[in-house]
Amino acid sequence: MAFRSLILQTFIALVALVSSSLCLPCMGNTSSPNPIAQQYPNLVSGTLNGTTLIVPIPLDQARGMIPKEYVILENAYRDLLPLFPAGFYPLMVTTAFDHDLKLPAYNVTVEDFSRSGLEFPFLDILGNGYSNFRWAPTMMITSTAQTAITGSRGLGLQIWPSKFDPPCDPYKRTSNGSTHLHSELSDPAAADYRYMTVQTQPSPAFVPYPLTFIRNVTNQPTFANTSLCDNYIRLYNTSNSAAPPRPSPNQTWTGVYGWNYATAFIEPPVPGNCSDLANFVDL
Numbered sequence: 001m002a003f004r005s006l007i008l009q010t011f012i013a014l015v016a017l018v019s020s021s022l023c024l025p026c027m028g029n030t031s032s033p034n035p036i037a038q039q040y041p042n043l044v045s046g047t048l049n050g051t052t053l054i055v056p057i058p059l060d061q062a063r064g065m066i067p068k069e070y071v072i073l074e075n076a077y078r079d080l081l082p083l084f085p086a087g088f089y090p091l092m093v094t095t096a097f098d099h100d101l102k103l104p105a106y107n108v109t110v111e112d113f114s115r116s117g118l119e120f121p122f123l124d125i126l127g128n129g130y131s132n133f134r135w136a137p138t139m140m141i142t143s144t145a146q147t148a149i150t151g152s153r154g155l156g157l158q159i160w161p162s163k164f165d166p167p168c169d170p171y172k173r174t175s176n177g178s179t180h181l182h183s184e185l186s187d188p189a190a191a192d193y194r195y196m197t198v199q200t201q202p203s204p205a206f207v208p209y210p211l212t213f214i215r216n217v218t219n220q221p222t223f224a225n226t227s228l229c230d231n232y233i234r235l236y237n238t239s240n241s242a243a244p245p246r247p248s249p250n251q252t253w254t255g256v257y258g259w260n261y262a263t264a265f266i267e268p269p270v271p272g273n274c275s276d277l278a279n280f281v282d283l
């Protein structure tokens with residue numbers, strides 16, 4: 001679980017691109033098998049391997065991207081990160097490879113897929129002043145992963161079928177320890193063409209976001225539309241251990257920090273009522 005600094009770019013641009021070649025199944029992957037499928041037969045489980053970045057953005061910019069009816073629980077993230085810069089909000093950038101997904105009770109396996117997107121943690125959608133939810137309105141997902149695309153659309157997410165480089169791993173690692181991931185829409189002619197590139201390099205000496213913070217933000221119940229929530233839980237104790245918002249065209253962030261890491265996860269097979277998760281307790 002090395003800590004990384006990174007270079008991240010999300011671009012929305014009109015660029016002609018060569019067509020995709022995705023591997024199916026994901027041969028050549030280097031992720032560990034799902035370690036907990038038999039332990040949680042009635043839940044979807046798998047290995048989630050990827051990168052979580054925290055991008056401090058001005059609170060007023062966050063306020064402009066997040067629907068007005070969701071209150072930003074600034075005190076909650078200041079509790080966890082007392083030194084987080086005043087007037088800023090921790091936008092999350094998530095890129096991940098979902099590997100070896102299983103639902104044993106129904107004898108179901110789901111094809112591997114990659115995804116990337118912007119996520120907005122610490123939102124009070126119930127108006128109780130303390131329940132933290134994470135808004136994930138949009139996502140790029142491997143274009144051939146029909147189950148993941150259909151499931152995510154069912155939660156209300158806007159999905160962009162995309163291709164990923166590398167296609168069957170969360171990132172490529174070079175000999176000096178840096179990592180690279182690129183995702184882009186499969187349809188290069190799409191009117192809302194976009195892509196995301198994440199480059200990281202090790203930063204062992206400076207760790208502004210402790211793993212307890214990453215654990216907290218990644219385990220807040222997720223929603224795209226408040227009528228349904230996904231109680232997706234990353235397990236940190238296993239052996240693995242409206243109009244959608246968009247950054248301005250060709251937004252580049254450099255020198256932001258995060259983690260490259262893998263965990264097992266469990267997820268209910270069907271989404272739930274957000275209110276029922278109000279008193280959700282992290283495992």
Ligand SMILES: *[C@@H]1O[C@H](CO)[C@@H](O)[C@H](O)[C@H]1NC(C)=O
Pocket residue numbers: 025026027028029030099100
């Ligand atoms: C990649 O994942 C698949 C499915 O989980 C697995 O069968 C395969 O052995 C893995 N490794 C390689 C090197 O392809």
Ligand SMILES: *[C@@H]1O[C@H](CO)[C@@H](O)[C@H](O)[C@H]1NC(C)=O
Pocket residue numbers: 030031032047049050169170171172173240262
């Ligand atoms: C996560 O992915 C990286 C890059 O492909 C790989 O080196 C690492 O072994 C994977 N970790 C797990 C636990 O799957």
Ligand SMILES: *[C@@H]1O[C@H](CO)[C@@H](O)[C@H](O)[C@H]1NC(C)=O
Pocket residue numbers: 107
């Ligand atoms: C589970 O699925 C596999 C592969 O489709 C099949 O071979 C097997 O018979 C199924 N097992 C049960 C208990 O349905």
Ligand SMILES: *[C@@H]1O[C@H](CO)[C@@H](O)[C@H](O)[C@H]1NC(C)=O
Pocket residue numbers: 174176177178201
């Ligand atoms: C590591 O290698 C990558 C790819 O060759 C390069 O882009 C990057 O600048 C290198 N990083 C360092 C810290 O030397």
Ligand SMILES: *[C@@H]1O[C@H](CO)[C@@H](O)[C@H](O)[C@H]1NC(C)=O
Pocket residue numbers: 076077079080130132215216217219220281282
């Ligand atoms: C995240 O931290 C906040 C603030 O301390 C806390 O209220 C909340 O319960 C935590 N959530 C999770 C999922 O750990």
Ligand SMILES: *[C@@H]1O[C@H](CO)[C@@H](O)[C@H](O)[C@H]1NC(C)=O
Pocket residue numbers: 156225226227242
């Ligand atoms: C949220 O989902 C409900 C039920 O599917 C739907 O009626 C509503 O229009 C959706 N709201 C938005 C903002 O997409």
Ligand SMILES: *[C@@H]1O[C@H](CO)[C@@H](O)[C@H](O)[C@H]1NC(C)=O
Pocket residue numbers: 227273274275276
């Ligand atoms: C969710 O549960 C709350 C409280 O029990 C209820 O008022 C609400 O109608 C439910 N929402 C949906 C979409 O079922």
Ligand SMILES: *[C@@H]1O[C@H](CO)[C@@H](O)[C@H](O)[C@H]1NC(C)=O
Pocket residue numbers: 011012013014015249250
């Ligand atoms: C964004 O970047 C791409 C690739 O570098 C470039 O072709 C395009 O013109 C840029 N768009 C804007 C709006 O700057």
Ligand SMILES: *[C@@H]1O[C@H](CO)[C@@H](O)[C@H](O)[C@H]1NC(C)=O
Pocket residue numbers: 235237238239283
């Ligand atoms: C991990 O935590 C979960 C939830 O508390 C628990 O059910 C499971 O037994 C734990 N696994 C290990 C290996 O400790």
